[in-house]
Amino acid sequence: MEDLVRIRDLTVRFHTYEGVVYAIDDLDLDIRQGETLGIVGETGSGKTMTALAILRLIPYPGRIESGSIVFFDKGLRSELELLKLSEDKMRSIRGCKISMVFQEPGSALNPVYTIGDQISEVYLLHQRQELGRQAKRRIDSLLGNGGTLAASIKRPFWRWQSRLYNKIAEGSNPLEPRILSHIPLFRRLLWRLKDEAGLLTVSMLKDVEIPDPDRVAGRYPHELSGGMKQRAVIAMALACSPELLIADEPTTSLDVTIQAQMLELFRRIKADRGASVLFITHNLGVAAEVCDRVAVMYAGRLCEVAGVEEIFLHPMHPYTKALLEAVPMPGKELQTIPGALADAFNPPPGCRFHPRCPSAMPTCQHERPKLKEVAKDHMVACYLY
Numbered sequence: 001m002e003d004l005v006r007i008r009d010l011t012v013r014f015h016t017y018e019g020v021v022y023a024i025d026d027l028d029l030d031i032r033q034g035e036t037l038g039i040v041g042e043t044g045s046g047k048t049m050t051a052l053a054i055l056r057l058i059p060y061p062g063r064i065e066s067g068s069i070v071f072f073d074k075g076l077r078s079e080l081e082l083l084k085l086s087e088d089k090m091r092s093i094r095g096c097k098i099s100m101v102f103q104e105p106g107s108a109l110n111p112v113y114t115i116g117d118q119i120s121e122v123y124l125l126h127q128r129q130e131l132g133r134q135a136k137r138r139i140d141s142l143l144g145n146g147g148t149l150a151a152s153i154k155r156p157f158w159r160w161q162s163r164l165y166n167k168i169a170e171g172s173n174p175l176e177p178r179i180l181s182h183i184p185l186f187r188r189l190l191w192r193l194k195d196e197a198g199l200l201t202v203s204m205l206k207d208v209e210i211p212d213p214d215r216v217a218g219r220y221p222h223e224l225s226g227g228m229k230q231r232a233v234i235a236m237a238l239a240c241s242p243e244l245l246i247a248d249e250p251t252t253s254l255d256v257t258i259q260a261q262m263l264e265l266f267r268r269i270k271a272d273r274g275a276s277v278l279f280i281t282h283n284l285g286v287a288a289e290v291c292d293r294v295a296v297m298y299a300g301r302l303c304e305v306a307g308v309e310e311i312f313l314h315p316m317h318p319y320t321k322a323l324l325e326a327v328p329m330p331g332k333e334l335q336t337i338p339g340a341l342a343d344a345f346n347p348p349p350g351c352r353f354h355p356r357c358p359s360a361m362p363t364c365q366h367e368r369p370k371l372k373e374v375a376k377d378h379m380v381a382c383y384l385y
């Protein structure tokens with residue numbers, strides 16, 4: 001499988017008054033075309049920062065200190081070095097080629113606009129050509145209407161509209177709509193684009209299995225349940241048919257039955273659309289349900305990456321083994337990982353897991369283990385291998 005995103009030597013640090021936080025340290029990770037890659041790890045391991053680095057949205061006072069993130073754009077058939085793109089170009093990629101679903105759906109929705117308006121806005125912003133095509137198709141079907149008097153009076157106007165929408169569909173930015181949008185009497189001539197966006201919105205809400213999508217499109221976020229809000233956010237993220245969908249703990253704030261439905265939805269999205277999904281979770285059970293490959297992170301570094309079955313059946317890194325041991329099971333005594341999480345300001349030298357590792361050796365305390373392939377498609381960073 002070919003790569004969609006290739007991250008190399010990514011380092012992210014936060015320069016705070018208390019000191020420097022080593023959030024991500026020399027991370028190498030690939031996201032392949034059409035796969036669901038899971039990132040798992042305890043709190044503070046750098047999962048969210050990895051996702052935000054791809055979108056170049058690391059919050060202040062954090063910054064990407066070095067590294068490279070290459071995005072292989074399928075549509076344009078080109079390689080884009082995301083860390084070197086202009087902010088304008090990056091804005092056209094965010095929410096369009098790469099979109100993100102956050103843990104708390106409420107934070108992604110604007111409380112003063114209806115769900116339908118918010119999703120339509122994405123179409124109007126990023127899918128104008130598609131809207132133009134749809135509008136032209138609809139006008140052309142009117143042009144083919146029979147010879148009633150009303151139709152023959154309106155026909156020249158329809159022809160003009162068809163030409164206008166054709167220009168929009170071709171990607172040009174014609175002068176007429178820009179002028180018309182400033183004249184109140186004529187502004188409604190352009191409503192057809194909005195109407196088309198509304199139709200696509202309802203169909204997208206249906207696609208994410210929202211019952212009664214027409215009604216929900218007219219609702220405000222506070223009128224929806226948590227699960228419905230999360231579905232609306234997913235619909236918004238999918239509106240532009242992204243090549244990469246990043247989901248950061250999208251099920252954590254939902255109850256268990258809704259979680260299961262949501263995981264099923266993610267599985268279907270991948271199967272139907274062929275998009276790649278970067279699925280961030282601290283729950284290994286969830287990762288087992290949806291992911292094709294799993295990357296395990298600890299204190300800003302990658303410990304292990306392998307196919308989902310391989311990682312569950314043959315975990316190699318002591319941290320991965322400890323995480324699997326800590327998964328609660330009926331009839332099994334609850335296990336925790338001994339020791340405390342690495343201090344983000346002053347991480348342990350060498351292998352960052354060494355203070356908690358039962359197999360630690362003297363080398364582990366001062367030399368960083370490199371990630372290497374120890375079995376087919378199974379990478380581990382540990383001196384035991």
Ligand SMILES: Nc1ncnc2c1ncn2[C@@H]1O[C@H](COP(=O)(O)OP(=O)(O)OP(=O)(O)O)[C@@H](O)[C@H]1O
Pocket residue numbers: 014016021022023041042043044045046047048049050059060061062282344
């Ligand atoms: N605004 C900030 N200022 C300082 N440090 C930050 C900030 N945001 C994140 N960090 C630090 O960056 C590191 C990585 O954080 P990140 O949010 O990526 O962790 P995570 O794996 O997503 O954890 P969680 O499971 O809790 O979401 C942590 O040590 C965190 O303390």
Ligand code: SF4
Pocket residue numbers: 317318319351352353354355357358359360361364369381382383384
């Ligand atoms: S490198 Fe050493 S300390 Fe780190 S996980 Fe492997 S054995 Fe444990």
Ligand SMILES: [Mg+2]
Pocket residue numbers: 047048049248
């Ligand atoms: Mg996080």
